[in-house]
Amino acid sequence: MTAGPSGGVTSWLVFDYGQVISLPQPPDTMAAMAAIAAVPPTTFTDGYWRHRLAYDAGCPAEQYWSQVVGRPLSAADPLVAELDLADIASWSHLNPRTVALIDDLAHDGHGLALLSNAPASLAATIDAADWAAVLHHRLFSCRLGLTKPDPAIFAELLRQLGAPATEVTFVDDRPENCQAATDAGLTALLYPQVPTPSRR
Structure with missing residues (x-):
């Protein structure tokens, strides 16, 4: 021991x-996810980290990604699942x-x-x-x-x-x-x- x-x-x-x-997340992670969401990379990156602690604490995915992209998303919105999959992949190396x-x-x-x-x-x-x-x-x-x-x-x-x-x-x-x-x-x-x- x-x-x-x-x-x-x-x-x-x-x-x-x-x-x-x-x-660490690959260097192109934020740009790639920002492109999925059709949001400028700087805006996406700022939202991603600004709201991350609440997401880690149990905030629902649709609420988190709505905050990140700056527009309301429902739980059934395909963008939520797509961003979630990209996010998981970025942390899976x-x-x-x-x-x-x-x-x-x-x-x-x-x-x-x-x-x-x-x-x-x-x-x-x-x-x-x-x-x-x-x-x-x-x-x-x-x-x-x-x-x-x-x-x-x-x-x-x-x-x-x-x-x-x-x-x-x-x-x-x-x-x-x-x-x-x-x-x-x-x-x-x-x-x-x-x-x-x-x-x-």
Whole structure:
């Protein structure tokens, strides 16, 4: 297992998804989705990120995409499904280094979990992925109604793991999320700093 802040052992390793397990979105992502929506790329990009946290917290897809494109869309509008599929695809390029690490950690018997800000459509895709089967817990902001770095999401993580904070190591690419985890008593590693599997 990995060493905790005082040299002890942590029994859970918890990974973020975006830009940790997945690679960053391809550079042409926003332009491609903006073209689908017939919206200027700068307008689309601004709306995409401005409203993203609410989407990750469980906002319905049609509401989110309506805000992004600047016009009302119904749940049945084909554009909602098309943008959702393009969005999922943009976050589905896996980081082979991290996936291999997770496989190694699973082989070594570590407790593994995922804690990610993600909308419902992406969460469902991750749940169905073969690589995710080794994760004992998969916690998503859309299902919790909480987003990182809210301290409450780390309290809920610990509740679901059934573990004290001193037995949990958390890996994320955002400093503010790592700081919130540290404030909650977890050991936090800023990606690409990652735990190393033990070798028997």
